[in-house]
Amino acid sequence: MTSFLEINGLNLSVHSDGRVLPILSDVSLTLERSEAVAIVGETGSGKTLTARAVMGVLPKNAVIRSGTITFNGVNVLTKEGAAAAREHIAMIFQNPMSSINPLFRVEDQMNDVLNWSLHGRKETKEEKTSRIRSALEGAQCYGDGKILRMFPFQLSGGMRQRVMIAMALLRKPSLLIADEPTTALDVTTQKEILSLLTKLTKEEKMSLILITHNLGIARESSMKTYVMYAGRVVEAGPTAQIFRKPLHPYTKGLIDSIPSLDKSRSMEGIDGEIAQQDRAAVGCCFASRCSYAIDKCLTRQPELKELAPGQKVACYVAEQGGLRVV
Numbered sequence: 001m002t003s004f005l006e007i008n009g010l011n012l013s014v015h016s017d018g019r020v021l022p023i024l025s026d027v028s029l030t031l032e033r034s035e036a037v038a039i040v041g042e043t044g045s046g047k048t049l050t051a052r053a054v055m056g057v058l059p060k061n062a063v064i065r066s067g068t069i070t071f072n073g074v075n076v077l078t079k080e081g082a083a084a085a086r087e088h089i090a091m092i093f094q095n096p097m098s099s100i101n102p103l104f105r106v107e108d109q110m111n112d113v114l115n116w117s118l119h120g121r122k123e124t125k126e127e128k129t130s131r132i133r134s135a136l137e138g139a140q141c142y143g144d145g146k147i148l149r150m151f152p153f154q155l156s157g158g159m160r161q162r163v164m165i166a167m168a169l170l171r172k173p174s175l176l177i178a179d180e181p182t183t184a185l186d187v188t189t190q191k192e193i194l195s196l197l198t199k200l201t202k203e204e205k206m207s208l209i210l211i212t213h214n215l216g217i218a219r220e221s222s223m224k225t226y227v228m229y230a231g232r233v234v235e236a237g238p239t240a241q242i243f244r245k246p247l248h249p250y251t252k253g254l255i256d257s258i259p260s261l262d263k264s265r266s267m268e269g270i271d272g273e274i275a276q277q278d279r280a281a282v283g284c285c286f287a288s289r290c291s292y293a294i295d296k297c298l299t300r301q302p303e304l305k306e307l308a309p310g311q312k313v314a315c316y317v318a319e320q321g322g323l324r325v326v
């Protein structure tokens with residue numbers, strides 16, 4: 001049986017300065033109806049481009065070399081399939097300030113989204129206003145229409161994010177992709193936005209892809225987690241299980257870098273950063289930063305294998321039964 005969303009073996013490159021650079025390699029992901037999955041990984045790991053491929057809104061210089069993406073059984077890699085999928089998918093882009101037009105009032109922008117989603121179907125002004133108000137309420141934006149008359153710069157970061165969510169809700173999506181929806185928000189607002197997204201997945205039966213570099217957020221708000229590194233999925237599985245027992249050194253490093261109030265646990269970071277050559281490495285993409293690496297790691301990229309129930313990992317050392325610093 002096919003899943004609601006299925007990405008299989010996605011390979012994507014970008015053309016840059018006369019060169020073709022591999023960015024995503026063999027990315028696979030599945031998502032069911034009403035399920036919330038998180039994609040985590042540090043900057044440049046390929047989270048946003050994976051999401052954009054699902055939405056069919058890739059940058060002009062990006063090319064999908066191979067792989068398939070189906071949404072509700074429809075191939076989204078065709079023009080018609082992408083258009084059909086976009087009817088049911090909404091995305092909250094990474095930077096809310098760049099996704100809403102600073103020159104127009106909230107009401108005008110919400111009307112634009114609504115008119116687009118009505119596809120020429122006529123509705124009275126009252127009907128439209130009522131839909132806009134109910135979307136704002138759904139996103140917990142209250143305030144007797146005052147927000148509608150505001151410009152984006154007059155809104156707080158949290159309110160801007162709620163307006164973005166309300167715009168997404170106007171379209172009644174069956175899949176919402178939220179790309180770093182809480183970056184730059186204070187902790188309390190962050191929590192409110194996340195519990196709003198979780199509530200919507202339950203009440204509106206909406207699936208959610210939550211993109212974040214913050215593992216704490218993934219732990220609280222998703223059922224399944226995909227850990228990406230240098231354009232590859234290196235670990236994937238049930239979120240609680242991954243946090244209890246991460247099997248990939250990179251996931252372990254990310255979890256160890258989460259700040260904790262527990263004084264017995266010291267915070268350890270991962271040295272270095274993703275380099276372009278890691279994406280095209282002959283061996284494991286994480287080898288240049290991995291303290292568990294063995295000779296074999298430099299010869300071939302490990303395949304993603306199920307090493308615990310539902311938990312897939314791409315690591316030779318994990319395959320051999322455990323992480324031991326060498």
Ligand SMILES: Nc1ncnc2c1ncn2[C@@H]1O[C@H](COP(=O)(O)OP(=O)(O)OP(=O)(O)O)[C@@H](O)[C@H]1O
Nearest residue numbers: 014016023042043044045046047048049050059061
């Ligand atoms: N249009 C583009 N042209 C060239 N390179 C690009 C383009 N878009 C993305 N990239 C590169 O592809 C890689 C993956 O980008 P992507 O935006 O998916 O990363 P990300 O995981 O979302 O990172 P972040 O956490 O910083 O948002 C990065 O190295 C980025 O610089």
Ligand code: SF4
Nearest residue numbers: 284287290297315316
């Ligand atoms: S395959 Fe080797 S280099 Fe890659 S993560 Fe596992 S131990 Fe580290």
Ligand SMILES: [Mg+2]
Nearest residue numbers: 047048094179
């Ligand atoms: Mg991104």
